[in-house]
Amino acid sequence: xxxxxxxxxxxxxxxxxxxxxxxxxxxxxxxxxxxxxxxxxxxxxxxxxxxxxxxxxxxxxxxxxxxxxxxxxxxxxxxxxxxxxxxxxxxxxxxxxxxxxxxxxxxxxxxxxxxxxxxxxxxxxxxxxxxxxxxxxxxxxxxxxxxxxxxxxxxxxxxxxxxxxxxxxxxxxxxxxxxxxxxxxxxxxxxxxxxxxxxxxxxxxxxxxxxxxxxxxxxxxxxxxxxxxxxxxxxxxxxxxxxxxxxxxxxxxxxxxxxxxxxxxxxxxxxxxxxxxxxxxxxxxxxxxxxxxxxxxxxxxxxxxxxxxxxxxxxxxxxxxxxxxxxxxxxxxxxxxxx
Amino acid sequence: xxxxxxxxxxxxxxxxxxxxxxxxxxxxxxxxxxxxxxxxxxxxxxxxxxxxxxxxxxxxxxxxxxxxxxxxxxxxxxxxxxxxxxxxxxxxxxxxxxxxxxxxxxxxxxxxxxxxxxxxxxxxxxxxxxxxxxxxxxxxxxxxxxxxxxxxxxxxxxxxxxxxxxxxxxxxxxxxxxxxxxxxxxxxxxxxxxxxxxxxxxxxxxxxxxxxxxxxxxxxxxxxxxxxxxxxxxxxxxxxxxxxxxxxxxxxxxxxxxxxxxxxxxxxxxxxxxxxxxxxxxxxxxxxxxxxxxxxxxxxxxxxxxxxxxxxxxxxxxxxxxxxxxxxxxxxxxxxxxxxxxxxxxxxxxxxxxxxxxxxxxxxxxxxxxxxxxxxxxxxxxxxxxxxxxxxxxxxxxxxxxxxxxxxxxxxxxxxxxxxxxxxxxxxxxxxxxxxxxxxxxxxxxxxxxxxxxxxxxxxxxxxxxxxxxxxxxxxxxxxxxxxxxxxxxxxxxxxxxxxxxxxxxxxxxxxxxxxxxxxxxxxxxxxxxxxxxxxxxxxxxxxxxxxxxxxxxxxxxxxxxxxxxxxxxxxxxxxxxxxxxxxxxxxxxxxxxxxxxxxx
Numbered sequence: 001x002x003x004x005x006x007x008x009x010x011x012x013x014x015x016x017x018x019x020x021x022x023x024x025x026x027x028x029x030x031x032x033x034x035x036x037x038x039x040x041x042x043x044x045x046x047x048x049x050x051x052x053x054x055x056x057x058x059x060x061x062x063x064x065x066x067x068x069x070x071x072x073x074x075x076x077x078x079x080x081x082x083x084x085x086x087x088x089x090x091x092x093x094x095x096x097x098x099x100x101x102x103x104x105x106x107x108x109x110x111x112x113x114x115x116x117x118x119x120x121x122x123x124x125x126x127x128x129x130x131x132x133x134x135x136x137x138x139x140x141x142x143x144x145x146x147x148x149x150x151x152x153x154x155x156x157x158x159x160x161x162x163x164x165x166x167x168x169x170x171x172x173x174x175x176x177x178x179x180x181x182x183x184x185x186x187x188x189x190x191x192x193x194x195x196x197x198x199x200x201x202x203x204x205x206x207x208x209x210x211x212x213x214x215x216x217x218x219x220x221x222x223x224x225x226x227x228x229x230x231x232x233x234x235x236x237x238x239x240x241x242x243x244x245x246x247x248x249x250x251x252x253x254x255x256x257x258x259x260x261x262x263x264x265x266x267x268x269x270x271x272x273x274x275x276x277x278x279x280x281x282x283x284x285x286x287x288x289x290x291x292x293x294x295x296x297x298x299x300x301x302x303x304x305x306x307x308x309x310x311x312x313x314x315x316x317x318x319x320x321x322x323x324x325x326x327x328x329x330x331x332x333x334x335x336x337x338x339x
Numbered sequence: 340x341x342x343x344x345x346x347x348x349x350x351x352x353x354x355x356x357x358x359x360x361x362x363x364x365x366x367x368x369x370x371x372x373x374x375x376x377x378x379x380x381x382x383x384x385x386x387x388x389x390x391x392x393x394x395x396x397x398x399x400x401x402x403x404x405x406x407x408x409x410x411x412x413x414x415x416x417x418x419x420x421x422x423x424x425x426x427x428x429x430x431x432x433x434x435x436x437x438x439x440x441x442x443x444x445x446x447x448x449x450x451x452x453x454x455x456x457x458x459x460x461x462x463x464x465x466x467x468x469x470x471x472x473x474x475x476x477x478x479x480x481x482x483x484x485x486x487x488x489x490x491x492x493x494x495x496x497x498x499x500x501x502x503x504x505x506x507x508x509x510x511x512x513x514x515x516x517x518x519x520x521x522x523x524x525x526x527x528x529x530x531x532x533x534x535x536x537x538x539x540x541x542x543x544x545x546x547x548x549x550x551x552x553x554x555x556x557x558x559x560x561x562x563x564x565x566x567x568x569x570x571x572x573x574x575x576x577x578x579x580x581x582x583x584x585x586x587x588x589x590x591x592x593x594x595x596x597x598x599x600x601x602x603x604x605x606x607x608x609x610x611x612x613x614x615x616x617x618x619x620x621x622x623x624x625x626x627x628x629x630x631x632x633x634x635x636x637x638x639x640x641x642x643x644x645x646x647x648x649x650x651x652x653x654x655x656x657x658x659x660x661x662x663x664x665x666x667x668x669x670x671x672x673x674x675x676x677x678x679x680x681x682x683x684x685x686x687x688x689x690x691x692x693x694x695x696x697x698x699x700x701x702x703x704x705x706x707x708x709x710x711x712x713x714x715x716x717x718x719x720x721x722x723x724x725x726x727x728x729x730x731x732x733x734x735x736x737x738x739x740x741x742x743x744x745x746x747x748x749x750x751x752x753x754x755x756x757x758x759x760x761x762x763x764x765x766x767x768x769x770x771x772x773x774x775x776x777x778x779x780x781x782x783x784x785x786x787x788x789x790x791x792x793x794x795x796x797x798x799x800x801x802x803x804x805x806x807x808x809x810x811x812x813x814x815x816x817x818x819x820x821x822x823x824x825x826x827x828x829x830x831x832x833x834x835x836x837x838x839x840x841x842x843x844x845x846x847x848x849x850x851x852x853x854x855x856x857x858x859x860x861x862x863x864x865x866x867x868x869x870x871x872x873x874x875x876x877x878x879x880x881x882x883x884x885x886x887x888x889x890x891x892x893x894x895x896x897x898x899x900x901x902x903x904x905x906x907x908x909x910x911x912x913x914x915x916x917x918x919x920x921x922x923x924x925x926x927x928x929x930x931x932x933x934x935x936x937x938x939x940x
Contacts, residue, residue, distance in 0.1 A: 044548075046513060047509070048458060052459045074507065079508065086426055108785055142773055145773075221771075
């Protein structure tokens with residue numbers, strides 16, 4: 001099977017390899033021959049043959065020459081990159097990418113490695129080293145955030161682990177943690193902090209306000225997350241405070257960067273009592289949505305008030321059968337109907 | 340068992356037979372009793388070629404799944420590894436071989452069968468681990484194109500799209516070309532080749548070169564295929580992203596069809612037996628095979644889901660009436676005839692029961708608010724509405740942390756329908772995704788950009804509206820019950836890829852030169868010489884046969900659309916479909932996601 005003949009040209013050698021014959025490439029000493037070998041292999045499209053030739057060239061050519069020649073041979077280049085990825089030859093791969101000035105790909109290839117680092121401290125340090133890499137401007141800020149987030153999570157995790165075992169903190173006793181906060185996404189981390197560390201002053205790493213400022217979390221996202229956390233804890237006063245703002249005259253009013261129907265949805269999912277739910281249903285701007293939600297969740301006062309506001313006597317009368325006989329709601333309907 | 344393969348215009352049984360023959364030859368080479376150690380990924384595709392009974396005929400006594408550790412006991416003379424040429428599998432094989440007890444008697448011989456090709460890299464790897472010499476027979480089994488149905492072939496290469504379009508790796512294209520050479524050896528040289536796309540060009544080049552270099556492939560078989568149409572997936576990135584609305588398409592979207600099998604939640608399939616109270620519900624998923632051998636399935640698979648209900652209820656009446664016949668059978672002859680029909684009727688009834696249950700399961704999903712909202716946004720994008728700003732529904736879904744792939748499908752759809760997103764919009768989506776699902780997804784987003792699915796707008800021109808109008812991709816008046824156009828498969832959107840095939844047949848691509856230039860990659864035509872005497876003389880009224888090869892994946896909806904064209908009264912062309920992989924939006928995007936390690940905690 002082995003081919004010992006010295007007569008085959010590079011072209012013929014490639015032919016024989018395509019037919020499955022194992023050929024020794026050692027006698028091709030000149031750069032010229034080697035390049036013909038490579039070009040013939042590429043033209044033949046057979047991946048195995050291309051790989052065989054590349055392995056040979058990788059071993060017998062100086063790195064700079066190999067890189068330089070591959071730079072003008074796209075197919076062979078891609079083949080080598082794929083090959084290096086498969087065999088895990090990370091260093092050579094990065095050198096190649098650096099040579100080719102494929103800076104972004106280089107940066108991402110390097111960043112990808114963080115997934116193989118299990119130890120959080122080491123991963124954190126590794127992420128730090130990625131920050132200076134030639135990412136695009138947008139991606140650079142994301143990598144920066146990734147590092148900063150993990151750095152914080154490590155601190156928060158250590159503190160909370162301590163609080164848990166000390167057993168003094170009520171919230172950790174009542175709601176034991178089901179998982180570590182390490183390596184979780186930003187929004188999950190924000191939820192966690194809104195849950196366990198809501199009232200902390202801005203100076204601590206686990207304060208939700210701090211998170212918001214550091215990572216420039218938009219209002220919408222912040223309010224949604226805080227709402228979900230406080231609703232889960234049934235902390236209705238906190239929910240109230242989220243939407244209450246004081247205007248310059250000192251009057252309070254309610255507003256939200258998300259539709260109030262969303263607020264209602266989240267409250268309802270957390271089994272908020274009707275009195276609380278009602279407050280927010282009342283604030284839903286779109287009349288039809290407001291009526292739908294109010295009817296669905298039995299917020300009678302809101303239904304009644306809305307029908308009154310749109311002057312729909314028919315519906316208001318019809319609604320009487322939905323309320324209890326002799327209740328305050330029934331009286332309210334009657335008094336409105338009798339003008 | 341080949342009913343489903345011989346039902347079409349081209350009898351694909353021959354292809355399967357060729358595959359079986361090659362397998363038998365290899366098994367016989369390893370004489371004596373044998374055990375096969377399977378790369379799990381291969382068991383599905385192999386099942387479409389040969390069942391266990393065939394293996395048993397060739398002394399295969401045991402079958403095991405490839406995994407690390409010591410191989411199971413099994414008193415057999417040969418151990419054969421059936422594997423794809425992947426390095427990580429070589430590690431497992433090495434482990435198996437090294438742990439083999441050399442002192443045991445009788446000793447077992449090792450062999451490897453690489454599917455579909457041997458790999459130098461893998462053999463080198465085994466050599467470096469010191470185990471290469473342990474194998475007596477090291478061969479390849481060129482399972483390139485596997486027949487799935489009478490008009491459908493697939494390579495089931497799941498990394499094909501990523502390799503071709505992200506890594507510029509032409510290995511899959513090489514296999515595709517090889518598969519086509521095998522087809523031509525069995526069904527004759529294909530005289531005309533059309534193509535659109537870079538990869539299509541490569542495959543055509545490879546085919547021409549292979550023909551030149553292996554002269555023995557010139558054969559005297561009368562050509563079955565008139566035309567080969569090679570299409571790059573990236574010529575139409577839109578279609579796989581949209582939710583399919585045919586019956587088979589929805590089954591795949593919701594439950595996933597693997598090698599013609601689907602696993603369904605068992606509750607709806609529990610047999611209702613009289614007087615059996617308190618029976619536990621089955622916990623194993625219900626596994627069904629779906630192909631054209633099942634009459635009812637062949638009838639409803641390609642219909643828009645909204646048209647399936649009426650077919651099922653009509654069928655129910657017919658079957659009821661047929662069973663009623665027994666009351667009308669009076670003579671012995673009539674009774675005998677009824678009894679002989681019974682198995683067929685029972686099969687029909689059981690088939691109806693299965694599909695009624697499946698249709699109910701699907702309906703639960705398609706009538707849900709979320710499905711409706713999602714579909715609405717998809718259709719807005721496809722008809723060109725509001726593709727240039729951040730979409731509220733997508734934002735809401737991210738905020739509610741819907742599955743990431745769902746989000747990615749939608750933002751990619753928006754990007755494709757807008758020929759790329761404005762930088763501000765793209766950055767906004769990216770930030771929201773990374774903050775909600777984790778920063779490591781930068782790698783996936785990067786892959787999507789490379790593939791052209793989610794990218795910034797390069798020029799200020801959005802070509803999509805022109806393409807949409809010229810090719811009539813969005814049809815407002817769709818008839819889901821009795822369609823007259825392929826747009827029924829997405830209830831309004833005609834798959835771009837299939838439109839190209841349709842226009843190629845009639846009136847030809849000259850009529851859409853401008854639009855073709857807007858789509859990526861070259862378009863070309865090649866002719867292959869047929870030996871004299873084999874020139875095809877078509878009978879009057881006989882249809883042309885075109886093989887459409889999707890390089891990078893095809894969806895069931897596109898297959899349905901092509902079948903629709905085949906059935907058209909005066910269509911003139913019948914289609915056979917080949918692909919590197921059967922995909923849907925979810926599996927497709929998944930293949931482009933970075934394999935993230937499971938969280939350490």
